[in-house]
Amino acid sequence: MSYIEENFNAEFDDKLRYLKLLSNQYPTIADACTEVINLQAILNLPKGTxxxxxxxxxxxxxxxxxxxxxxxxxxxxxxxxxxxxxxxxxxxxxxxxxxxxxxxxxxxxxxxxxxxxxxxxxxxxxxxxxxxxxxxxxxxxxxxxxxxxxxxxxxxxxxxxxxxxxxxxxxxxxxxxxxxxxxxxxxxxxxxxxxxxxxxxxxxxxGDIFDRGPGPDIIMDTLINYHSVDIQWGNHDIVWMGAAAGSEACIATVIRTCARYANLSTIEDGYGINLLPLATFAIDFYGDDECIAFTPKIENGNDYTDKDLNLMAKMHKAISIVQFKLEGEIINRRPYFKMEDRLLLNNIDYKEGTINLGGKIYKLNDINFPTINPGNPYELIPEEKDLVEKLRSSFLNSEKLQKHVSFLFAKGSMYLKHNSNLLYHGCIPLNEDGSFKRVNIGASGEEYSGKAYLDRLEILVREGYFYKNNPEAKSYGMDITWYLWNGVDSPLFGKDKMTTFERYFINDEETHLEKKNYYFELEDDEKACNIIFEEFGLDPNDSHIINxxxxxxxxxxxxxxxxxxxxxxxxxxxxxxxxxxxxxxxxxxxxxxxxxxxxxxxxxxxxxxxxxxxxxxxxxxxxxxxxxxxxRVGDTDIGEELKLQIKDLELLLDAYRKGIIKEQR
Known part of the structure; x- marks a missing residue:
């Protein structure tokens, strides 16, 4: 039985239609033979680096x-x-x-x-x-x-x-x-x-192109012009993606992180986003506050004056309080995120200057909260609402930021399988026994784990950025994007909590601890790695996890x-x-x-x-x-694609020789 007879027993019409399309590209037996010879030769070249x-x-x-x-x-x-x-x-x-x-x-x-x-x-x-x-x-x-x-x-x-x-x-x-x-x-x-x-x-x-250093925008420009690149999103990338989508909590987080490391120039000069409204707001409400805990960390040798640092510290504190309020809105809006322990503003005794964490009372090192109403601590005051709206408009209208984030979506993903390697930034959430943790991230109560969890998260992140005509789905997608930044079961974060508030306001370092997911205790365990390989359809004998x-x-x-x-x-x-x-x-x-x-x-x-x-x-x-x-190339993913192309071309050759398809001479 010939190759063509073997393969045309089922779905003959569909295959024939495809071969006719292929014949437009390779109109003669000579053309198809040349391409088969070419592809077969390529399979034997050394793989690319x-x-x-x-x-x-x-x-x-x-x-x-x-x-x-x-x-x-x-x-x-x-x-x-x-x-x-x-x-x-x-x-x-x-x-x-x-x-x-x-x-x-x-x-x-x-x-x-x-x-x-x-x-x-x-x-x-x-x-x-x-x-x-x-x-x-x-x-x-x-x-x-x-x-x-x-x-x-x-x-x-x-x-x-x-x-x-x-x-x-x-x-x-x-x-x-x-x-x-x-x-x-x-x-x-x-x-x-x-x-x-x-x-x-x-x-x-x-992952993690953004934050801390002075030039993520320069890195992104370099990557956009690079000849062959893919990106696995990190938690520091995802929060910028959320900011570009319009998530107010992500916007506040991005600005706070840049203020913390004295990199506000990335936002202002790199992306053309106007921070004057924040500077004005900070002076109005924190003008007499020294904001000592919010003095930026200087790591890149920048020569700032005391006046510069003082203003940055005020802006840093102002946007931090706004961030905590906006995060509270998301946590209350999405109870299935299970992040109620991060609602800290209502645990503060504003008269005594203390906070109750897990039944233990801690002294705050800063008790100046001019924009917080103790009776409703997560409510934005009118001036904060106005500030957030101006910042959101600037982020949404930053042409360069939108270009960079569009590239992150085009070339990026939660994970990648490539040439027997599994690439992801942080972790795959695991239970103590090494099994995949089942996570509920939606109102439906449906749980996800392992590969399905990462696949679902990626869909939601894309909806948060690209959806225009479905406000509810877009809002949910943006909240998921924020969750990936610091959520308890975020595979990009991998910790039980992000203790940002505690690091700013509580001197006792026991409150600063962030417990890692069990993945990080099991990453030296071959058995746990093999389970992950099998989940993602890879052979445990010759695969690697790279993160x-x-x-x-x-x-x-x-x-x-x-x-x-x-x-x-x-x-x-x-x-x-x-x-x-x-x-x-x-x-x-x-x-x-x-x-x-x-x-x-x-x-x-x-x-x-x-x-x-x-x-x-x-x-x-x-x-x-x-x-x-x-x-060789034949041992790679591209090699597998080339082998399929060779098989199709051989099928086309068979069709030419059997007279099922006529050569176009």
Whole structure:
């Protein structure tokens, strides 16, 4: 029985309709055969290199540098090619040129005594590196990555054959002419950026792009222009997504966090959101309040005056009180969130300046609450209502913020399965015995757990942002988005509560504790990991869980490698706030055709020093897994898709040869 007879027994008409559509793309037997040969060849190429990063938290300078140097991969490629022919200083200079071509070219034009010779040598070296890093890809894929202006020339040079003497002058003349017509600078920039693109086939961001650091907007602009990227939402991303959707509680939270870390410029300059109404409100109601507990944490070396810090502290306190009130509205509106223990404003004795937490009385370190009515503490006063409406309007009308959040929805998700790896930011809520926790997040009383829970949450978050004509569904979706920021069973948060109020108003640190979900106690348990793999349809024998969220305290001997290598935590402290705990400044996980590598980074000084003094990030590479046999495209998810395409094309060929479909000659 032929292939076509075997496969046409059922649903013949549907399959025939599909093959007729496919025949428009491949109108002859020759066309279909060529594509089968092409796809079959691609299956045997080495798999592309994937890079995984997590918890960047606005630290745009080290992040962008790590992208430019491909976590040290470019330097290693240079060493492999020129290790015996170029000095260490020369290799270092070449690497910096590839990372920052525009700036280094400007320097070279001032310092090189014979710029034409320098151009010629540099171009040959860059072409050699390009040829080396593009060898694992098809010509078609490389062609798509080529800059439009120089596509033909680069393609010719990449496929130069040095042993062919009759073409040697041809290639030399190309280089000479590029220099003579004044296009050497642009050509060097194009080659440098092509190298950067080719060494990272796909970039995975495992959450928390926003907050703490000074430039999440710069990171987002970089990601939008990146050639291949996906994002798994973190709790710090989701709260910005909620703010962009119009959630008032999320808006207040975003502003409070930026005020806490002296990053209000992200909101004002980065996203063009007017904070003057908040500043005016803060002066009116907290003008005589020192707001000591709300003094911003300075972590990025910003030089603020005492006056600046004083105003930020007042704005910080003002928006914090507004946040607590808005959160109270959600908790009361959604009793099934089970967050009644976060309704703290009505536990305060405003005369005595104390609060009752779990039957224990604590002294408050600040008792100035000019906007709180003790009889109805969650009611916004008229001035607060006006402030919230103005802020909401600014967030909804920030073109740049809406563009960035739209990108997070387009490229992002709660989790991702890719090439036998399961990616998510925080956790999968578990019970103490390792079973999936069943969670009710809606009025219907329906419970969700495991994969179904994450799937349901993602649908609701999307409804909260995209729904326009269903106010009730949009409101619920926005409240779920806020819940994912700090809810008791949020997989992005993973703790029983967020003790923001306690950290501000109570000195006793026992009230600051946040108990983690049982997932974090079980993440070193292979059995628990295997249960998660099976839930998500992955083979426990060759799969990995990759997440971030909780910084790995390397200084205290903690390892990012859990459950005998089945689970990898790659939050190594890109954020300066965590580097004292971690002892390093971030991780990159690299998955290439040879296996898994974990790269730990030392702190990055600055882009300026990287350019002027050629100071690269010092990185240490640890081989986690090494393949006996190199992985091919055929072993990947893309490979599975290509195999299906080959099967369909073979079916089309069978149809042509049986005369069921006529060739279009």
């Amino acid at each position: 994937e890079h995984f990063l997590s918890d960047i938290h606005g630290e745009y300078e080290p992040f962008i540098h790590v992208l430019k140097n491909a976590s040290g991969v470019i330097k290693r490629k240079i060493d492999e090619i020129f290790g015996n022919t170029l000095s260490q200083r020369g290799r270092k200079s070449l690497a910096t040129l590839i990372y920052y071509p525009e700036q280094k070219l400007e320097y070279a034009q001032k310092s090189e005594p014979n710029i034409e010779d320098w151009y010629k040598i540099t171009l040959y070296r860059l072409i050699e590196i390009c040829r080396y890093v593009s060898a694992k890809y098809t010509r078609s894929k490389v062609r798509k990555a080529l800059p439009k202006d120089f596509a033909y020339i680069i393609e010719e040079l990449l496929h130069e054959q040095p042993d062919k003497l009759d073409k040697e002058e041809y290639y030399n003349e190309i280089i000479k002419t590029i220099i003579r017509v004044g296009r050497a600078n642009e050509f060097i920039i194009a080659l440098s950026k092509l190298i950067q693109n080719l060494v990272i086939d796909r970039l995975h961001i495992i 971030g969220h909780v910084p790995v305290k390397i200084k205290k001997g903690e390892s990012p490698i859990k459950a005998n290598g089945k689970l990898l935590v790659i939050d190594g402290g890109f954020s300066r706030a965590y580097q004292a705990q971690t002892g390093i400044a971030g991780y990159t996980l690299i998955y290439n055709s040879y296996g898994l590598l974990l790269v730990s980074h030392e702190p990055f000084e600055s882009t300026q020093k990287a350019i002027e003094e050629e100071k690269d990030i010092l990185s240490t590479t640890l081989v986690l897994e090494q393949q006996v046999e190199r992985k």
